[in-house]
Amino acid sequence: MIEDKHSEFAKHINELQEVLESPYSSEINKGLLEEAEDIEHLNKEIANINPDYMTFLPSYFWYWYFGIAWVYFSAYIFFTIFIGDIFYREPLQDRILLLSIISFLFLFIPSCIPLMLILYQFIKKHAYRTQYYFLKKEQKIAYYYRPSLQFFKPFELKIVDYKDIIPEIHTIKHNTAYTPLNLYIADTNTGEITHHIKPHDVSVDPRVHWAFIRTYMEGDAADLPINPEFCEAYPADTSKSLFACSDIVFRKYGILNTHHSGAGGIVMLIISSIYALGYLLQGNNYQCAEQAILHPDVKKLLTWDGKDNPYPIQPITPEAEKAFQGKNWQVNIRWVVAIAINVSLFAWAALSNA
Known part of the structure; x- marks a missing residue:
């Protein structure tokens, strides 16, 4: 009976695409930690790291923004070009008028609803991403879970043993660039998958990602390639300022410094004025992530006293603290101006096509 159970387990695991080494099963390939570009990316994605826990910023998919933009602007252009001809160049007979009204209503829904949903999300702040906390001292992983596309189902706290993790690289046919790490x-009795952890970071080699996690969970602090120039701390709760959260993307790419002092603001202003909606959505992603560390059952697992961090990481500056509290006027004014420019550009485009 025991052999049958193990064979079922092995059969299920063999169905996974590319299983990597399990925790503590072999030596960590230190050569993977020399991949400069991937390590630099992971350093920028770290939200916090200390002797007790490590977590990365939740991933964000830019195609959401482009999909919304495509629906919104394509419907608007279609309306201005074709329906505009009916309104302004043709005599409005009764049937044509009725057709125009119906067409307008059908176009209003796809063109305006996405924007209304975005604004609603900015106000309500529904969580649609989660952070995974790798608890080194406890050798556990804590996170919130909710089934895909079940937006109205509440998140459930999950705490699993790190040693039981089975890492796998999942590839999509004809799309080798999308190779996320799956945990x-x-x-062990039935072979059924009970937990599926998806870091979702497709910007880095999943083997490097896994080697980075293993080095933190299984090795010494000196073995982990942390560069304080890129790796910076973030507040445990970043929910008070959408603008400060939206600044994260600029600081990760080196356009802004980490002090929120205003330097580099002109470059950020030019870029964010064009892509304001996308960057605000990304800030909303950081702002609304479900953070297990805030849960009492996870808090009691954390033992670090906040002193003598062996991992070199940039601290949160007073300017950054003010920014995340929504009290840094340089950050707030910069984003208000960027949004005003973006709205002005859209208004100009609308009037020029009218």
Whole structure:
């Protein structure tokens, strides 16, 4: 009976695409930690790291923004070009008028609803991403879970043993660029997957990502390639300022410094004025992430006293603290101006096509 159970487990695991080495099963390939570009990316994605826990910023998919932009602007252009001809160049007979009204209503829905949903999300701040906390001292992983596309179902706190993780690289046919790291836990009796952790970061080699996680969980602080020039701390709760959260992307790419002092603001202003909606959505992603560390059951697992961090990481500056509290006027004014420019450009485009 025991052999049958193990064979079922092995069969299920063999169905995974590319299983990597399990925790503590072999030596960590230190050569993977020399991939400069990937390590630099992971350093920028770290939200916090200390002797007790490590977490990365939740991933964000830019195609959401472009999809919304495509629906919104394509519907608007279609309306201005074709329906505009009916309104302004043709005599409005009764049937044509009725057709125009119906067409306008059908175009209003796809063109305006996405924007209304975005504004609603900015106000309500529904969580649609989660952070995974790698608890080094406890050798556990804590996170919130909710089934995909079940937006109205509440998140459930999950705490799993790190040693039970089964890492896998999942590839999509004809799309080798999308190779995320997947972390599974399977029931050793039935082989059924009980937990599926998806860091979702497709900007880095998943093997490097896994080697980075293993080095933190299984090795000494000196073995982890942390560059304080890129790796910076973020507040545990970043929910008070959408603008400060939206600044994260500029600081990760080196356009802004980490002090929120205003330097580099002109470059940021030019870029964000064009892509204001996308960057605000990304800030909303950081702002609304479900953070297990705030849960009492996770807090009691954390033992670090906040002193003598062996991992070199930039601290949160007083300017950054003010920014995340929504009290840094340089950050607030910069984003208000960027949004005003973006709205002005859209208004100009609308009037020029009228």
